[in-house]
Amino acid sequence: MSTVTTLQPIVQAKDxxxxxxxxVGLNHCSLELYPGEVLAVIxxxxxxxxxxxxxxxxxxxxxxxxxxxxxKPVSFKSSIDARTAGIETVYQNLAVAPxxxxxxxxxxxxxxxxxxxxxxxxxxxxxxxxxxxxxxxMTRLGIGTLQDMSQAxxxxxxxxxxxxxxxxxQLFGSKVIILDEPTAALGVRESNQVLKMIEGLRDRGLPVIxxxxxxxxxxxxxxxxxxxxxxxxxxxxxxxxYSMNDAVAIMTGxxxxxxxxxxxxxxxxx
Amino acid sequence: xxxxxSASDAEALIDNIDNKGFMFxxxxxxxxxxxxxxxxxxxxxxxxxxxxNNRFLLPANLSLIMQQVSIVGAIAVAQTLIILTxxxxxxVGAIAVxxxxxxxxxxxxxxxPGPLALIIGxxxxxxxxxxxxxxxxxxxxxxxxxxxxxxxxxxxxxLIYATGRTVQSxxxxxILKVMGNVIKLGPFTVTWGVIMMIxxxxxxxxxxxxxxxxxxxxxxxxxxxxxxxxxxxxxxxLFSVYTVGGxxxxxxxxxxxxxxxxASPNVIPDANLDSITxxxxxxxxxxxxxxxxxxxFIGAVLVGVVSNGLSLAGLDQxxxxxxxxxxxxxxxxxxxxxxxxxx
Numbered sequence: 001m002s003t004v005t006t007l008q009p010i011v012q013a014k015d016x017x018x019x020x021x022x023x024v025g026l027n028h029c030s031l032e033l034y035p036g037e038v039l040a041v042i043x044x045x046x047x048x049x050x051x052x053x054x055x056x057x058x059x060x061x062x063x064x065x066x067x068x069x070x071x072k073p074v075s076f077k078s079s080i081d082a083r084t085a086g087i088e089t090v091y092q093n094l095a096v097a098p099x100x101x102x103x104x105x106x107x108x109x110x111x112x113x114x115x116x117x118x119x120x121x122x123x124x125x126x127x128x129x130x131x132x133x134x135x136x137x138m139t140r141l142g143i144g145t146l147q148d149m150s151q152a153x154x155x156x157x158x159x160x161x162x163x164x165x166x167x168x169x170q171l172f173g174s175k176v177i178i179l180d181e182p183t184a185a186l187g188v189r190e191s192n193q194v195l196k197m198i199e200g201l202r203d204r205g206l207p208v209i210x211x212x213x214x215x216x217x218x219x220x221x222x223x224x225x226x227x228x229x230x231x232x233x234x235x236x237x238x239x240x241x242y243s244m245n246d247a248v249a250i251m252t253g254x255x256x257x258x259x260x261x262x263x264x265x266x267x268x269x270x
Numbered sequence: 271x272x273x274x275x276s277a278s279d280a281e282a283l284i285d286n287i288d289n290k291g292f293m294f295x296x297x298x299x300x301x302x303x304x305x306x307x308x309x310x311x312x313x314x315x316x317x318x319x320x321x322x323n324n325r326f327l328l329p330a331n332l333s334l335i336m337q338q339v340s341i342v343g344a345i346a347v348a349q350t351l352i353i354l355t356x357x358x359x360x361x362v363g364a365i366a367v368x369x370x371x372x373x374x375x376x377x378x379x380x381x382x383p384g385p386l387a388l389i390i391g392x393x394x395x396x397x398x399x400x401x402x403x404x405x406x407x408x409x410x411x412x413x414x415x416x417x418x419x420x421x422x423x424x425x426x427x428x429l430i431y432a433t434g435r436t437v438q439s440x441x442x443x444x445i446l447k448v449m450g451n452v453i454k455l456g457p458f459t460v461t462w463g464v465i466m467m468i469x470x471x472x473x474x475x476x477x478x479x480x481x482x483x484x485x486x487x488x489x490x491x492x493x494x495x496x497x498x499x500x501x502x503x504x505x506x507x508l509f510s511v512y513t514v515g516g517x518x519x520x521x522x523x524x525x526x527x528x529x530x531x532x533a534s535p536n537v538i539p540d541a542n543l544d545s546i547t548x549x550x551x552x553x554x555x556x557x558x559x560x561x562x563x564x565x566x567f568i569g570a571v572l573v574g575v576v577s578n579g580l581s582l583a584g585l586d587q588x589x590x591x592x593x594x595x596x597x598x599x600x601x602x603x604x605x606x607x608x609x610x611x612x613x
Contacts (some may be wrong), residue, residue, distance in 0.1 A: 108496075123483075
């Protein structure tokens, strides 16, 4: 494995510190995401998963520490900064506007305008173009059953809505997709659809950070598992060498993993 | 559930399923086009009033209805934009009157040239809307409370500034009265005020449907959190809606001068609630994010038609108020039902 450890992380968080008053959210926490992998982030409530992800996605600014994208230090002041840098986050509460249609949600905040006079002078939106591209994107995600992109998002199932969020995330040429509890609101069948979607993203070379409480799902799709405990990284383990019980034990502090038994480097050599 | 034992049972069962399918389709259609139901009511109302009194459909009467609708119709454009953001504006009438008084008084008392007085009035209306927007976005106060307060403030300012006096027709600068001018369109008599109102609907219907700003107005009202996560600056959109609303209201004030042929601090006392009535009957949801200007237009015309038709039928105005009240409750109940659509 040492041959591929020279691969550069696409996202690297170094030594992040974040406090909220007297509460320590992140205590010198680090994270690396390598190209083409699915990195799961697990941890108990209050272990700092959300804070860590919020720092990476620009929703929070760390007090100290560094975030590097492709080896270059960045400082995000808002989630828009992070998005510009290629980090798209799909939020747990399915951050879509329910009454708007699929295409409008897909392009919300980044609408396409018609070329030429009507677009420039009358600021007219390219409804047709946005619908066609939305359809393509949904088909690529394996949600080709949806025909009508002018359907309101609230008429979709949870899995389909999640697909809209993910499709939106990858529509804009992002480098990294962060999925925050993507299956929390979904049933079994729909969860499987989302897991397939995650594997599809990885197969196309798009690295994914997956935050989840659901151990079986994490063990099903993750290449590496980042275990968060008391505001910092307790270990990074491989799902093939450790069991779910081990992972829980690490989360609660019952099990300590020596650095040599961890998988801190990339497992998917490019 | 018992299994169908005879052919008639089976038929009843199928009927039942079909019925459910039919209601489902109706719900779906209304979900997509919430203005369909007021349109249907409007058509029915027009047929009924024609049967009650054949003068109803005369071009002169239809022209009159449109003129009566022009003020509240214009105000309801601003109200629709604001309600789409899940807000509400109780000060719309007060802003329109304030703007109209500023136009009339600066021209008459201060001797400002008419066109300049008009522009000053438009600016004052826009500023009043911006004040509402500022209070809603910066002080984070609920729109209901903000505009309840500014309703008082703007009304008082108008009374103080006007010193309780009406500016009569002969004292008005000519440009301020143009909205009362009439054009003959075939058998119909149309005022500039009516044309201006329709123009406002056309322009803002286009803006809502075809521009990014329009989409953002819907998104902000529908789910501000989702909008903000999508990179929309929610407060900026809200502020712009109230400000643009102020400009529309000042134009409505201009229309009012033309229609009344005077500028008075005491005109259109019911405009605030009437505009909300038009918006709600037009199928726009008070919870924000759903609705159309075409719906509001139909809603405003429907109110005008009911009011006019009941008078022609010789009924007391109390019945008009009763009818509008029923329409409002029906519209909101319908909205609640439509919002339950799921596939």
